[in-house]
Amino acid sequence: MKLVNLKDAQQQVSFTEAVKIGLGRNQGVFFPESFQPLADVDALLDKPFAERSTEILYHLIGDELPKDTLSEMVQRAFNFPAKLVAVDDTHYCLELFHGPTLAFKDFGGRFMAECISLFNQGERVTILTATSGDTGAAVAHAFYNKPNVDVVILYPEGKISLAQQKLFTTLGGNIHCYAVKGSFDDCQAMVKSAFLDDELKQTLGLNSANSINISRLVAQVCYYFEAVAQLPKEKRGKVHVSVPSGNFGNVCAAMIAAALGLPVAKLSATTNQNDTVPRYLDSGEWAPNATLESLSNAMDVSKPNNWPRVETMLERGDFNKHDFYSRSVDEDVTQSVMKQLHEQGYLAEPHTAIAYQGLVQDMDADACGVFLATAHPAKFKESVEAVLNHQLDMPKVLTDALLKPCLAEPLQADYESLKQAVMNKIS
Template sequence: MELENLKVASDKVSFAQAVKKGLGQNQGLYFPTDLRPMTNIDALLAMPLVERSQAIIKHLVGDEMSPELLDELIHNAFNFPAPLVKVKDGIYCLELFHGPTLAFKDFGGRFMAQCLANISEGKPVTILTATSGDTGAAVAHAFYGIENIQVVILFPKNKISPLQEKLFTTLGGNIHTMAVEGDFDDCQQLVKTAFDDADVREGLHLNSANSINISRLLAQVCYYFEAIAQLPKEQQDKAVFAVPSGNFGNLTAGIIAKTLGLPIKRFIASTNANDTVPRYLVSGEWSPKPTVPTISNAMDVSQPNNWPRIEALVEKGYFDKALLTGESVDEDYTQVAMKQLQTLGYISEPHAAIGYRGLTRQLQEGEVGIFLGTAHPAKFRETVENVLGQPIHLPQALVDCASKASLNGELKADYQALKEYMFATLGAK
């Protein structure tokens, strides 16, 4: 698999190199130079999740890694289900929160950890990543205890839910967590700056576990196939996906799935008040505003990192931009959508509710709607209980960490402070 840097065309790498480097020169994202459609879609859809995912990843990666190794990595990563749950006639939720940290990012985080642990061959690696909520837990648990891999997670102080935070700030060991005085975009900029600093990049063998990393993105492609596979055959080519969107890795993966031949009709990018993309899709003008805090905090992103990959899919002729619309959902309508779902007998947290709102606003007659359930409602327990007026049962994973002390430090949104902290804590390897 050859990948190119979307900012520096001459910076071409293999899959293994892209996984190890994370980010290319000039903070450029790596992306496949060629995406060939798969020809056996019906046969794929008849397979179980793990077996199908093995076939998809092999198709994307090519012969760079042995089929036996890829089979093992995927089998170890995808050891939980992704059920398609009927909410009402013609509308389903793809529940992606049945993994160990109760969020969709378990798919990408676990696959990346498996890949990197294998590719690095025991050599020291430092994972530096920013999280608006769920990435932190998924990455922390995926890499926890892996020898020679240190993980530094930056998150915006007081801007993610307490239980989200506890899932990754209570581990310790090789997991180092820092609350940054700022928003997610500030955290993300610190990560990007570190990758441009040769002292840090080379001295600490830096890598990123955000959806910046191509291995995470490829893993996410697989659950779109799983969603379509669970639909009745006659509905499969009528499917419209509403994707709750923050950093836009999830939507990018869905568009790649369609490029491979999966019969998805179109997509809706549902955002909260941080509506850079919905406005852009209407006006053609890219004009990020300052990030606004919302109850769907994992999507509080004004400058989505993965958007250049979607633009590349359009520019290379893989995807028709007319098949993507946007929908911005404010705080009031987010809560309305949560209550509407409750009336239907389905308990949801704010992010999935935003997907549902986008879907119901734009779904047309004859279409089948799928919105992505990106996190378990209990991860946003306070918000869900306040909005719905009913108690939420805590899954065991949250019970186990809720009473533990957070081990995070605090940091100003200042790159020099981050650099000093990393060298003081990790040292040059």
């Protein structure tokens, strides 16, 4: 797999190198120069999830990984289902919250952990990541107690749900968490600064587990095939997919799936009130505003790291830009849609409701729609119960985590504070 730094085309690397480097020169992300369609998508859709995912990833990565090794990695990483649930005859929800931390990022986090463990061959590595809610838990659990690995997680203090926070701040051991006095964008900027610091990179063997890392991104491609595989065959021809979008990695994975031949006719990247991309598509001006807090906090991102990848695919025609939609959904509409879905018998948290709204706004009458549920409703217990006036049952993994003390340390939103804290903790 040949990957190019989108900010420095002279930096070209293999998949293995891209996984180990994480972020390229000039804070550029790595991305394939092109995508080759799969030979027989229909045949692939008839295969079991893990077997199909191995074929897809082998097609993307190439022979850098022996196929039998890749198969073992996939079986360990994807050992839980992605369930497609019918809301009505034409709208289906892909539930991606059946993994160990109840969020879609379990897929990418666990596959990345498999890759890092294989590629580093016992060398010391420090995973540094920012989280707007679910990445922290997925990465922490994927790497927890793995030898020669430390994990440093930054999150915006008071801006993620308590359940999200407790899933990763209570682990301890090789998981080091910092509550940053700022926004997710502040956390993300600190991570980027760390990757420009040669001293820190060399001392700690730094790597990133955000969707910056190509291993997470390619893993996410697989569950879009799983969604279509679970549809009735007569509904697979014209599928409209809607993805709740913050950092735009998840919708980028959907676009890659389409480029490989998955029959995705339209694609919606629906945001909350942090609407940098919808405004950019309307005006042509990239003008991020200050990040606003919302019910859908995992999407409270004003400067999405993965937008350059999405824009690259649109510009070179990997996906028809006229079939790509990005609209914003405000707080009032989010709550209204949550209630609407609940009346239809489907319990949705805010991110899922936003994806549903994005779907119904632009879906053709003769299409089949798939919208994503990226996290379990119980991870947003307080807001869901308040909006729906409905008592939620709590999964055991959450009730256990909520009883444990938070081990995170406070941190100012500046890079030197982070560097000092991490060097004192790990080096």
